Amino acid sequence: MSAPPTAKISVRDLTMAYGSFVVMKDLEFDVLERDIFIIMGGSGCGKSTLLRHLIGLREPARGEVFYDGASFTAAPTADRERFIRRFGVMYQSGALWSSLTLAENVALPLEEFTRLPARTIRDIVSYKLSLVGLAGFEDYYPSQVSGGMNKRAGIARAMALDPDILFLDEPSAGLDPLSARRLDDLILRLRDSLGSTFVIVTHELASIFAIGSNALFLDTATRTQGAIGPPCHLRDHSESATVRSFLNRGEDSAPETQP
Amino acid sequence: MKVAVQGSASPRPPRATWQQEGRVLRLEGRWHRDAPPPVLEGTAPPGLPERFDCTQLEEFDSTLPAFLLAHARLAATSSFAWDGLPDNLRGLMQLALGVPEQSDARGSPHDGSELRALGEWTLRTWKATRATLAFVGESVQSLGRFAVGRARFRGRDFWEVLQQCGAEALPIVALISFLVGLILAFVGNVQLANFGANLFVADLVAIAMVREMGVMMTAIIMSGRTGAAFAAHLGSMQANEEIDALRTFGLQPFDFLVLPRLLALVLMMPLLTIYSNLIGILGGMLVGISVGIPPVLYWNETVESITLTTASLGVFKSFFFGAAIAVAGCMTGMNAGRSSAAVGEATTRAVVASITAVIVLDSGFAAIFTLLDI
Numbered sequence: 001m002s003a004p005p006t007a008k009i010s011v012r013d014l015t016m017a018y019g020s021f022v023v024m025k026d027l028e029f030d031v032l033e034r035d036i037f038i039i040m041g042g043s044g045c046g047k048s049t050l051l052r053h054l055i056g057l058r059e060p061a062r063g064e065v066f067y068d069g070a071s072f073t074a075a076p077t078a079d080r081e082r083f084i085r086r087f088g089v090m091y092q093s094g095a096l097w098s099s100l101t102l103a104e105n106v107a108l109p110l111e112e113f114t115r116l117p118a119r120t121i122r123d124i125v126s127y128k129l130s131l132v133g134l135a136g137f138e139d140y141y142p143s144q145v146s147g148g149m150n151k152r153a154g155i156a157r158a159m160a161l162d163p164d165i166l167f168l169d170e171p172s173a174g175l176d177p178l179s180a181r182r183l184d185d186l187i188l189r190l191r192d193s194l195g196s197t198f199v200i201v202t203h204e205l206a207s208i209f210a211i212g213s214n215a216l217f218l219d220t221a222t223r224t225q226g227a228i229g230p231p232c233h234l235r236d237h238s239e240s241a242t243v244r245s246f247l248n249r250g251e252d253s254a255p256e257t258q259p
Numbered sequence: 260m261k262v263a264v265q266g267s268a269s270p271r272p273p274r275a276t277w278q279q280e281g282r283v284l285r286l287e288g289r290w291h292r293d294a295p296p297p298v299l300e301g302t303a304p305p306g307l308p309e310r311f312d313c314t315q316l317e318e319f320d321s322t323l324p325a326f327l328l329a330h331a332r333l334a335a336t337s338s339f340a341w342d343g344l345p346d347n348l349r350g351l352m353q354l355a356l357g358v359p360e361q362s363d364a365r366g367s368p369h370d371g372s373e374l375r376a377l378g379e380w381t382l383r384t385w386k387a388t389r390a391t392l393a394f395v396g397e398s399v400q401s402l403g404r405f406a407v408g409r410a411r412f413r414g415r416d417f418w419e420v421l422q423q424c425g426a427e428a429l430p431i432v433a434l435i436s437f438l439v440g441l442i443l444a445f446v447g448n449v450q451l452a453n454f455g456a457n458l459f460v461a462d463l464v465a466i467a468m469v470r471e472m473g474v475m476m477t478a479i480i481m482s483g484r485t486g487a488a489f490a491a492h493l494g495s496m497q498a499n500e501e502i503d504a505l506r507t508f509g510l511q512p513f514d515f516l517v518l519p520r521l522l523a524l525v526l527m528m529p530l531l532t533i534y535s536n537l538i539g540i541l542g543g544m545l546v547g548i549s550v551g552i553p554p555v556l557y558w559n560e561t562v563e564s565i566t567l568t569t570a571s572l573g574v575f576k577s578f579f580f581g582a583a584i585a586v587a588g589c590m591t592g593m594n595a596g597r598s599s600a601a602v603g604e605a606t607t608r609a610v611v612a613s614i615t616a617v618i619v620l621d622s623g624f625a626a627i628f629t630l631l632d633i
Contacts, residue, residue: 098498098598114292120322126332127325131351133358143597162292162320182357189354193347 006069008033008165008197009054014063016049023049026224027063029216034191036198036211038231040246041218047201048092050218051169054199055089056080067165085113088158092169094150096142102129102153103138109160128156133182148175152183159190165197166190172204184210205249209235217243270294270317275326277301277308284308287315290323297326306334311343324351331356394590398582401511401518410514417519424485424520425527429534431484435476436468436535440542443467448550458552461560464543469565473536474573475621477528478580482613486588489520490609493592494602502593512593521585528581529574536573568633576624580617587613 007030014027023046031037039047052058054065056072064073072083096105106125110116116124129135132152142150151171158166171187172180184207190196202208208215212231219226219242227234227243235247245251270289275297278285281304290297307330331339331352339356341349404410447463493516496502505512540561547557588609595605 099600110292116292116322117296120292120296120325123325123329124321127321127328127355130328130355130358135355135358141598159321186354189350193350 007031007066008035008068009037009199010066010069011054012064012066014050014053014065015061016046016053016058017061022061022223024218024223024225025062029225029228031197031199031214033197034195034213036187036191036200036213038208038212038215039199039201039218040203040208040215041226042220042246043203045218045220047203047218048169051167051199051201055087055167056084085161086164088161088163088166090151090154090158090166090168090171092173093147094142094154096150096153096157098142101139101141102134102145102156105142105153106157106160109157113161124160128159129153131159131186132156133179148179151175152179155183155186162194163196165199168198168200168202170202171200172202172207180204180207181210183207187211205247208247217246219243271315273297273322275299277303278312280304282309283312284310285312285315286323287317289317290319290326292320292322294322297322303330307331307339309340309342311341313343313345313348316345319348324348324355327352328355390594391590394593395586397513398517398521398586401513402521404514405518405522410518411510412515412519416515417523420520420523421527423488424481424524425530428481428484428527428531432477432480432531432535433538435480436473436538437542439472439476440464440468440539441546443472443539444543444546448546452550457547457550458556458560460543460547460550460552461557462564464547465540465561465564466569468539468543469536469570469573471573471621473539474528474532474577474580475617476539477531477535477577478584478617479614481524481528481531481581482584482587482610482617485524486584486609486613487606489585489588490592490595490605491602493589494595494605497593497595498597498599498602517585517589517593520589521582524581524585525578526581528577528584532573532577536570572624572628572633576621579620579624583616583620584613587616 009031011027011029015025016023016027027050039050041047049058053060056065060073064071066072067083067086070083072080075083096102097108100108103122103125106128107121110121110124114121126135126138129138132155134149134152134156137145137149137153142153145153151174155166155168155171158168168187172183175183187198187200188211191198198211200207200212208231214229215231215234216228217226217234217240218224219240221242226240227238229238231247234243236244238244238247270291271287272295273288273290274286276285276287276299277283278301281302284307288294288297307327327348339352341352344352401410443464444460447460448457451457451459451463493502496516502512502516505515544554544557544561548554591605591609591612595601
């Protein structure tokens with residue numbers, strides 16, 4: 001057994017399976033503090049499944065996930081809450097609680113896990129919604145606003161407790177280019193000002209190059225990780241034709257020789 | 260996600276002091292949600308100061324930008340210099356104010372006056388009544404389209420619903436009917452024994468089951484079982500825009516979803532009712548045997564007491580009850596809101612509405628049958 005890893009998130013020898021169907025095997029990577037770590041790959045390759053493994057919604061078939069060197073996988077259920085409290089998760093379609101207004105959605109974790117007075121909670125909720133450009137929509141129900149707004153409200157809810165690590169599942173899919181750009185700015189700004197670590201599942205190339213500090217490519221053909229590294233570097237210099245092709249929208253060129 | 264602005268051994272409580280007649284805001288201490296609430300000093304002007312003094316600010320989480328944003332919202336303008344704030348905090352504030360607040364979005368959905376509440380309730384009730392009538396009307400139209408062969412739905416759906424509200428309901432209908440027959444016989448026997456007329460227990464159970472209890476118990480079971488299932492299924496389809504998807508394919512959601520359910524329940528209810536009648540009579544017979552009535556005698560008495568008219572009354576009603584349950588279930592489902600809570604509400608409303616409809620219809624029938632003397 002090697003020494004425990006020291007990165008913010010470390011995945012070791014991870015195999016994900018649904019029953020006997022292996023989705024991905026032999027995953028091994030580190031996410032560093034303040035990283036904006038992109039998980040990318042074709043549709044249906046297991047990106048969201050990997051995310052669900054990282055946040056503990058699914059158990060790995062083999063392997064372990066570590067946070068700051070402590071094993072999340074091996075932690076007993078009671079201890080897991082300690083890990084989970086540091087996560088913020090935004091689900092693919094927002095997954096807002098549909099019987100609560102946007103403000104109540106963001107306020108719920110604050111009410112449950114802090115002792116802040118109602119007024120402060122209201123201010124924080126208003127601030128979080130402003131950050132994602134939803135000021136003024138506090139009293140709307142998720143069904144009354146658009147899908148993109150649901151998504152942004154989902155991010156506001158994920159940030160409610162100022163988590164260490166934010167997991168975003170396809171945050172910019174379905175957003176207009178300007179909103180997507182704003183979201184990228186928001187992610188960079190939050191990383192820079194608050195030092196949060198981001199793990200983002202996406203296949204929006206513009207976002208990947210704009211914000212990704214590191215990227216992991218999941219290869220459907222081999223069912224394992226294809227490449228890992230800064231996205232711009234992978235685009236131009238990856239040895240794998242699949243990765244280059246993916247990052248160049250199919251217009252593949254021979255790998256440029258390193259200068 | 261804590262940001263240390265300045266290292267300090269023991270954190271001081273958060274404090275905001277307005278200085279120089281509100282032109283400078285001095286922020287101090289550790290602004291954190293675990294810290295005590297911030298101390299505010301000086302008179303705050305509406306809006307923000309010209310300059311911030313953050314030299315004594317130790318660390319902050321969302322509570323500080325939230326506090327600043329609440330003040331910024333009070334100001335008439337939305338462009339601030341944020342002079343003197345640490346870079347990261349200034350960045351967050353600019354981001355938060357980057358998209359102007361949708362002022363028309365913030366409405367006052369409720370003003371508390373009771374008159375208004377009454378008016379809203381009346382309008383809502385009126386709307387619901389009209390929706391019910393429209394739905395019943397559309398059901399009839401849809402049946403008409405079906406009669407001339409122009410209604411379009413999937414045969415497989417129909418068979419599935421038929422199985423769901425027919426064969427799969429047999430065990431629960433059997434259990435409840437058997438027990439009801441048992442209860443009727445017990446209660447009847449105690450009273451009739453006083454007159455030495457035990458044998459008439461058979462008449463009592465047979466007539467009560469066949470005219471009223473069989474069809475009534477079946478209808479109530481089906482309301483809770485199938486009406487609720489219809490409402491939940493169609494309600495979640497509505498929430499997921501599945502019904503809109505049907506519509507955009509040019510399929511009539513009504514024919515496609517409501518018609519097979521309506522037909523299946525109208526077809527199955529009479530069969531279930533006959534089944535329930537038989538099982539109820541069996542239950543009564545068990546009690547009859549236990550108090551010493553020979554089975555053959557009990558059976559003959561039963562057969563003699565039931566005329567074809569009596570037997571058909573229950574079955575006749577069951578068609579209407581089936582239609583009422585199907586319409587109530589499908590209507591609440593189709594008109595459900597688009598949230599998970601709305602699906603639950605729709606299910607509740609479906610059960611309440613169908614049981615109410617069944618009992619109201621039944622009393623109507625009782626009045627009519629009495630007038631017609633059958």
